[in-house]
Amino acid sequence: MKKTIILLGAPGAGKGTNAKRITAYYKLPHISTGDMFREALKNETPLGMLAKSYMDKGLLVPDDVTVSLVKERLAKDDCKDGFLLDGFPRNVYQAEELKKIGEELNLPINYVIDIDVPESVLVDRICGRRVCKTCGAPYHVTNLKPKVEGKCDLCGGELIQRKDDNEETLKSRLDEYHHQTEPLVKFYGSAVYKVDGTKDLDLLMEDIKHIIEG
Ligand code: AMP
Numbered sequence: 001m002k003k004t005i006i007l008l009g010a011p012g013a014g015k016g017t018n019a020k021r022i023t024a025y026y027k028l029p030h031i032s033t034g035d036m037f038r039e040a041l042k043n044e045t046p047l048g049m050l051a052k053s054y055m056d057k058g059l060l061v062p063d064d065v066t067v068s069l070v071k072e073r074l075a076k077d078d079c080k081d082g083f084l085l086d087g088f089p090r091n092v093y094q095a096e097e098l099k100k101i102g103e104e105l106n107l108p109i110n111y112v113i114d115i116d117v118p119e120s121v122l123v124d125r126i127c128g129r130r131v132c133k134t135c136g137a138p139y140h141v142t143n144l145k146p147k148v149e150g151k152c153d154l155c156g157g158e159l160i161q162r163k164d165d166n167e168e169t170l171k172s173r174l175d176e177y178h179h180q181t182e183p184l185v186k187f188y189g190s191a192v193y194k195v196d197g198t199k200d201l202d203l204l205m206e207d208i209k210h211i212i213e214g
């Protein structure tokens with residue numbers, strides 16, 4: 001079966017971190033809508049400017065914009081044998097659109113993995129999260145420190161805090177998650193595999209490999 005994977009989970013559940021590990025292991029394109037919006041913002045494109053106004057408030061970027069971005073990306077040649085979607089779909093409408101895109105491209109979603117983490121842990125993870133400004137590698141002020149303070153272990157880039165990683169914006173992001181994204185667990189029903197996002201990353205990767213390889 002093609003490795004067409006969706007990662008679900010609240011902000012701070014570890015979607016980005018685990019997505020990087022899974023896509024490196026299986027050599028799949030990592031498609032993160034959040035990263036695509038941040039890249040557009042860095043390049044000051046009209047898409048970036050539009051996305052910023054929603055991201056800064058912890059709100060979802062409008063569906064038409066997000067869906068066409070994903071549609072264009074999935075049509076690229078590197079997705080034909082599989083891909084991992086991180087942060088998309090974020091609501092039932094996006095999931096329905098993704099189903100249509102999958103049918104058009106003959107790339108239906110085969111694995112939906114839901115990373116489960118208690119809410120108390122999410123706040124600490126998000127507020128202490130740092131990311132490399134250059135390569136996007138994730139760190140944490142206490143749980144995942146870099147070897148040299150403020151510098152990325154992988155590329156030496158500067159570590160920064162995402163503008164939306166603060167307690168106030170997190171509240172809206174969690175509201176959006178509960179109201180819009182959580183219903184996807186019901187939408188995908190028995191196709192969803194739940195994994196424990198508080199586990200050690202290597203152990204969690206073993207669980208994920210088990211799901212994908214059967
Ligand atoms: P993330 O990096 O996945 O935490 O996303 C950061 C922000 O980007 C979110 O809070 C939204 O504002 C926006 N975003 C990312 N993915 C989507 C999506 N599928 N639909 C709408 N907005 C999104």
